[in-house]
Amino acid sequence: MKVAIVHDDLVQFGGAERVLEGICEIYPDAPIYTSVYDPSNEQLRKRFRSKKIITSSLQKIPGWKYLYKPLFFLYPIAFEQFDFTGFDLVISHTTRFAKSVITKPETKHICYCHTPPRFLWNFSGENQYVWLKPLMEYLRRYDRVSANRVDLFLAGSENAKVRIKEIYGMDSKVVYPFIDLTRFAGIETFDGGYFVVISRLNRYKRVDLAVEACLRLEIPLKVIGSGFEEKILKQVQDDVGSNRIEFLGDLSDEMVVKVLAGARALIIPGIEDFGLASLEAQALGKPVIAYREGGALESVIDNKTGIFFSEPTVNSLASSIIRFNDLNHFDKDKCIKNVKRFSKETFIKSFKQTVASLC
Numbered sequence: 001m002k003v004a005i006v007h008d009d010l011v012q013f014g015g016a017e018r019v020l021e022g023i024c025e026i027y028p029d030a031p032i033y034t035s036v037y038d039p040s041n042e043q044l045r046k047r048f049r050s051k052k053i054i055t056s057s058l059q060k061i062p063g064w065k066y067l068y069k070p071l072f073f074l075y076p077i078a079f080e081q082f083d084f085t086g087f088d089l090v091i092s093h094t095t096r097f098a099k100s101v102i103t104k105p106e107t108k109h110i111c112y113c114h115t116p117p118r119f120l121w122n123f124s125g126e127n128q129y130v131w132l133k134p135l136m137e138y139l140r141r142y143d144r145v146s147a148n149r150v151d152l153f154l155a156g157s158e159n160a161k162v163r164i165k166e167i168y169g170m171d172s173k174v175v176y177p178f179i180d181l182t183r184f185a186g187i188e189t190f191d192g193g194y195f196v197v198i199s200r201l202n203r204y205k206r207v208d209l210a211v212e213a214c215l216r217l218e219i220p221l222k223v224i225g226s227g228f229e230e231k232i233l234k235q236v237q238d239d240v241g242s243n244r245i246e247f248l249g250d251l252s253d254e255m256v257v258k259v260l261a262g263a264r265a266l267i268i269p270g271i272e273d274f275g276l277a278s279l280e281a282q283a284l285g286k287p288v289i290a291y292r293e294g295g296a297l298e299s300v301i302d303n304k305t306g307i308f309f310s311e312p313t314v315n316s317l318a319s320s321i322i323r324f325n326d327l328n329h330f331d332k333d334k335c336i337k338n339v340k341r342f343s344k345e346t347f348i349k350s351f352k353q354t355v356a357s358l359c
Contacts, residue, residue: 001088001359003030006079006098009068010034010053013043014200015276016114019156019177020093021047022347023112027091033082033101035059035075036068043250056081072119073135076100076142089359092150095273100146108359109149112175114156115273116167117143118204123163123271144168152358154351157274157295173354176298177274178347179339183257184283189332192262194220195289195321197269198277201227206270206291206312208233213318215242221267222246222259260284265306265324268296269317275299282306282339285332289320299342303327305335 005027007020024030031052036059039045056078058064058071079100084090084107092098092111095118099111115123120140144167147153153172155161164172195214199205207223211233214221223233226249237245248259257280260266266281266288274295278288282299288306290296300306307327309320 002086003027003089003091004033004084004087005030006033006082006090006092006094006101008035008075008094008096008098010037010044010048011041011065011068012200013041013047015177015274016093016095017044017047018179018276019112019114022178022344023091023093023351024048024051026348026351030091033079034098035078036064038065054082072096073139076139076146089355091355097143097146099150100142102149108151110152110154110355110358111147111150112154112156113160113164113172114177115160116163121163121167123204152354154354157298159295159298160273175347175350175354176342177276178342178344179276179279179283180344181283181339183253184280187257187261187284189261189284189286191264194222194263195265195267196222196224196259196263196281197267198224198256198260198280199227199268199270200225201229201233203229204270205229208236209269209312209314209317210267211236211245212314213321214244215240216314216318217321218242218244219321220244220246222248222263224248224251224256224259226250256280257284260286265289265330267317267321270312272296278306279339279342282335285335287324287330287335289317289324291317299338301334301338305330305338 031054033054035056037053037055058078075097079097080102082101084103087107090103090109095114103109147168153164153170154175155164155172156177161172161174197207197210199207260281261284263286268290271294278299281288282305288300290300290308292308292310307324309316
């Protein structure tokens, strides 16, 4: 088969891009079509250096690096302009508009969807574009229409499967994302007394809850990741005159593993579509403290590989951290065993079988 892969954008390297790597491993000759690509990002350049990357007309806009988010309403048009003549299969990989591509009847279209667009459907309370109500209503209608161009939906979690059914009225098959377990083999772990958050620092990730809870409890927290909320979060710490929160920025895979190896636990303060960071922590035998919604419910076993807090508030998270410290009974081996369900081998096998059933 001649296969094309479509991805929302290649600007940051995160969980979605790790899954994209896995899809590229299955189809090494498939080009990647994407809205914009930032070759100055070392992680992206290194990991996708062997791939042919085809960008949309948005790449030609002067200063697109600063405009690609405000120009979100142009993405559907950008993806519709790609020509997939001659391809047998198109695989769109998306949380936004990559599924908007138009294919001919003889070309099958599989969409691996981690979630319908959060900013359109207000998942996690992410409604930063509420002031553009007419445009958002139009984009919601468009999003539903474009979903009908897909021959088969794959959902990245049961959480995503429910959203796909509710928003698009379409069934989907769950194919869980994966982590590369070899990254964590043979790593010596210890209790360094600190907690960790691994996240893009965007508002809907609710990293502010973890920062404020740890400041209140006077316990150390290391924050891995970057984003628009970074300055705000640092100011929260400055306002109380503390230095217990350490903002580490974006780290290499090796450094992430080293930081996790000494953590007491990983904190997931927001609603995750699935959450690969949860698996990374458990692969090192580290438990997870997570908000009781979204994909964390599928990756964390309550009171065995972690605990949940029930309300998106500082009080609720702080209470769970106190309870976690009091319990102190989490079994490293149970965490590691749980993660083995999400191996790359399982992902590749499941993905291939699903494609074979359609093609």
